[in-house]
Amino acid sequence: MLAQILPGKGKEVPVKFFAIFILALVSGLAAGNKTQTAPANEPSPTGPGYTLIDTGAVTITARLKPRRTTKPLTVGDQFWVELAVRHHRNIKVSEPFAESLGSFVILDRNLVTRYQGDTVVNIYELKLAAFAPGERALPLFLTTYPAEGKILAAHSDSIPVKVASVLPEDMKDINDLKPQIPFPNLLPLWLALGLLAAAVLSFVGIRLFRRWRKRRLEPALLPEPWEEALAALEAIPTNEWLSAGKVKRYYYAVSDVLKRYLTRRYSFPAIDQTTSEMRLAMKRKRIAEKADFIGFFQMADMVKYATYVPALPEMEQAAQEARELVNKTTPQPETVPPET
Known part of the structure; x- marks a missing residue:
């Protein structure tokens, strides 16, 4: 077998001759190194040049x-x-x-x-x-x-x-490799479905919470002023309070019901006004029953703020007078004239 040594020369040299040449060159270098020995009195160097x-x-x-x-x-x-x-x-x-x-x-x-x-x-x-x-x-x-x-x-x-090592003392080696994920990997799909379900539940929950809060914050519809006043007067325990001697408490309760009624019925703050202030406000509102209301409040003031104590029949009649004042000022339904 022949090998091409120098390309382009066109001459082929046998491989055997090339191997003999390399062996001779290595032998010559080894012989030359053996002849260069260090002097006996020179210290052995520990590094190149020192x-x-x-x-x-x-x-x-x-x-x-x-x-x-x-x-x-x-x-x-x-x-x-x-x-x-x-x-x-x-x-x-x-x-x-x-x-x-x-x-x-x-x-x-x-x-x-x-x-x-x-x-x-x-x-x-x-x-x-x-x-x-x-x-x-x-x-x-x-x-x-x-x-x-x-x-x-x-x-x-x-x-x-x-x-010292930064690893925990009870840690012998790094954790084992996790097992291979089977193909197809359904984890991303499950994660996406989980996120979608969480979003839907959150949306529904927010809507329900807002609806519940709206209903809670909405004020309850109040009854008509005259209906509220008649119900409040009916709830006053007249006989119980009068028999127990709670006369002032009784007149306070009846007059407060009428003041709240006037406040809601005619839209002026009667509940926070004195009798004199209510007289002026009712005059401006042109309330026809002004004199009846003022007469009742003046009587109640004498009981509440003075030592006047009416007779028992008169006291029992106070709640009834308040009912009559409410009924007098209750709006009447409009009557439709019959067709001719």
């Missing part, structure tokens, strides 16, 4: 800043770490970094530089958050600087951090 040391001209320390709450640190909560890098002013150092943040993420950072003689102190405040619960440890933060023709790296200590 050597990790424990003590040197540059130091870096890390500490957790106190939190403003006593609640445990949970997944997603923010906390601050302070890094202090100390070095001589003539030494150039890099900004702190970590080879791997693991389960942490840096959200923000601030830098404050201070001087202590020839020593420079760079204070880095890092805002971090954890996205995995459990017993965790902050990564080593490194800062590199040149020394004796090499790049050295100072590192901070690892700080343990406990991150």
